[in-house]
Amino acid sequence: MTKTTPSIIIADDHPLLLKGLSDFLIEKGFNLLGSGKDGREAYNLIIQNEPDIAILDIQMPYMSGLEIAQKCKSIDIETKIVLITLHKEKELYQKAQELNLFGYILKEFALEEIENCIKTVTDGVPFFSEKIKELIGVVLMEDNDLKTLTPSEKKILKLIAQDKTNKEIASQLFISYRTVEKHRSNIITKLNIEPKTNSLLIWAKEHHEKLL
Amino acid sequence: MTKTTPSIIIADDHPLLLKGLSDFLIEKGFNLLGSGKDGREAYNLIIQNEPDIAILDIQMPYMSGLEIAQKCKSIDIETKIVLITLHKEKELYQKAQELNLFGYILKEFALEEIENCIKTVTDGVPFFSEKIKELIGVVLMEDNDLKTLTPSEKKILKLIAQDKTNKEIASQLFISYRTVEKHRSNIITKLNIEPKTNSLLIWAKEHHEKLL
DNA sequence: CGAAAATTACGTGTTACCACGTATTTCATA
DNA sequence: TATGAAATACGTGGTAACACGTAATTTTCG
Incomplete structure (x- = not known):
């Protein structure tokens, strides 16, 4: 790993955030190659420039940060991808392993944390926020329960979460x-x-994100 | 209304957003008096400077943008308050009338919209994003139904949304x-x-924000 | 192939939820 | 004070959800 300033591209669909991040990185003297306002722009920037680091929002029009990470992996681009988001996305922890994700930071974090993250990632060390790690613990527990469900049970659970009654589910399946x-x-x-009577419905509603 | 550049203070607990907004306003030549990273700082800035406009995030530590608006009204500060948020908060439309709110913009909006908003508000004209107005329409409909409920019915609806069974509600009340x-x-x-069988529970769950 | 797991199905009984109706008391207010 | 709205309560009947058990068939996989 060379000691030169890493090249960076960023992308976020929130103009304010993009501006804040962009200004910050420039002020700090990072080598910011470009910025995009949606997934397509970000992806093009990455394949054209092959930057050392790409800092991407997860939720963006046309292509999510995760999709970009997936494509980059499939075409063997070595850009280290750092995801940045407002929400503590619980589903993320698993995908972080599969893809070449190098970091995950929350937008509400201090600017210093971003700088820190970039430095860490530059050295080839993944960087995940502490709060994320806490979440991962919780989610792992819940997911262990979920994993014990058979395919049919999962399918039915999904339908329950969609307000189907038993009879509706029966006829549908x-x-x-x-x-x-x-x-x-x-x-x-x-x-x-x-x-309790509607406990399963309630559970399904509360965890319906994980059933996708 | 004087034609001088309006004085502005801003507050947001997201460092990146705060920086983006701050940089933007400065670049555009607005008279930015200061910025805060939470509700307390914002409130102090307002009572000390009595700016023409305060652009506040809704969700902030210590004090929300709405609370600040409330306090400002109670002590007759004429600062025009513009709320800015990521979420399309459905409950907001009603409070906008009661308080001296002058604007409401979503963070994902283009920077130009913010400039536009400031100019409009400076002239004493409230500014609400189009998307907000759409929401208000929908919410008004739903709320008309909600308003037909008697106090007891509302109380029970809240308890239903909290997963209580009829018996639990009965003994509690x-x-x-x-x-x-x-x-x-x-x-x-x-x-x-x-x-349908659990339709009321489902409804309560889906609208539980409005029951607060 | 054989064992284990999964899927399918039914019986029986309890509790909760919902509709529709009736009826009493309380309370605000025209 | 008198009318009506709201809150209270019960009856009856039907459907849905859930517990616990049994058991046949199919799938999966060592």
Whole structure:
């Protein structure tokens, strides 16, 4: 790893954030090659410049930060990708392993943390915010429960989250209404849900993001 | 209204956004008196400087933008308050009337819109983003239904949204279990909810923000 | 192939939710 | 004070959700 200033491109669909980040990096003397306001622009910037680091928002029009990371991996671009987002996205932790993600920071973090992150990543060391790590712990627990579900059970859980009744689910899956009930029962047992009347519906609603 | 450049203070707890907004206003030649990173700082800045305009994030530590607006009104500070936020807060439209709010913009909006907003507000004309207005339309409809609910019905609706069963609600309110059921029935009728089994729970969950 | 897991299905019983109706009491206010 | 709205409460009947158990069939995989 050379000791020259790393080249960087950034992308964010929030003009204010983009400006803030851009100004900050320039002031700090980083080698900012360019910035994009959506996923397409970001992707083009990356394949044209092959920067050392790309700091990308997760949610952007046309292409998300994750999609960009995926494509970059598939075409063997060595750009280190740092995701930046407002939300503590729980699903992220797994994908971070699969893709060549090198960092994940929250927008509300201090500017110094960004500088810190860039330096760390430049040395080839992944950087994840502390708060993210906490989340990962929690999510891992919950996901362990989820993983014990069979495919059918997951499918039914999804449908429950979509406000379907047992009968609707049954006819949709061409199985008996009783079978659906049995699955429900098994799901409740596996997920250690309190045995209240609508507890499964409530659970499904609260965790419906994880069922996608 | 004088034609001099309006004095402005800004506050946001996201360093990046604050920097972006700050840099932008300075570049555009606005008279930026100061900036704060939380509600307290913002409030102090306002009462000390009594700026023409205060651009505040809604969600901030110690004091929200709305609380600041409230306090400012109570002590007759004439600063025109513009709220800025990432989320399309549905509850906002009502409060905008009560307080001396002069604007509401979304962070993802173009920088030009902010400039536009400041100019409009300087002339004493409230500025609300188009997207907000759309939302207000929708929310007004829904709220009309909500307003038809009696106090007791609202209370029960809140408890339903908190996953309480009829019996729990009954014992908590010291009323009969049957009464709760009657209320439920009335609520369903008033809100035009489809007569499915857990439809009321689902409705309450989906609208639980509005029940606060 | 054989064992384990998954899927399918049913029985029985309890509780919760919902509709529709009736009826009493309380309370604000025209 | 009198009218009406709201809150309270109960009856009846139907559907849905859930617990717990049994069991046949299919899939999966060592």
